[in-house]
Amino acid sequence: MGAALLFGLTACTQEQQNKLGREIQNWTGTNGVLEFYAGDKLVRRFIKIDKLSTAMGTDDGKPRPYRFGYGVLDENLNFTADSGEKKVYFEISDYGSNYLFFENPR
Structure with missing residues (x-):
């Protein structure tokens, strides 16, 4: 076999x-991390992301120029889902977005 x-x-x-x-x-599932940068400065982090999905058109079934998912907004950027940090929906544009997605090393 x-x-x-x-x-x-x-x-x-x-x-x-x-x-x-x-x-x-x-x-x-994965323990994904999504980080957004303004130049070289980290400005936003989402943790505990299962996956990023590419949006598809309802009528034509073609991929749309953005991705979406759900993750915990890590407001204090400490890689931990602290009390008060909630799971939220997010979208990422393919136009000029400066982001990095990776598996959480912790």
Whole structure:
């Protein structure tokens, strides 16, 4: 069984492997962090993000120029969901946004 799975993965293209990895990661969840910068200064951080989703058009099904998700607004930038810091919805424009998304190292 394991050999068949290994063979199946090696037969996939790199893009198919990446897509499968993203689907598994989306299913299991991640502890993502999203940071916004103004120049070199960190101005906003969201933590405990499961995933970023690309908005899709209702009628045409085409991707829209923004992403969205849910995360805890880390108001004091300490990587911890403190009392009073709530989970919120956010959107990120593809136009001129200066952001970084990564898995929380803590």
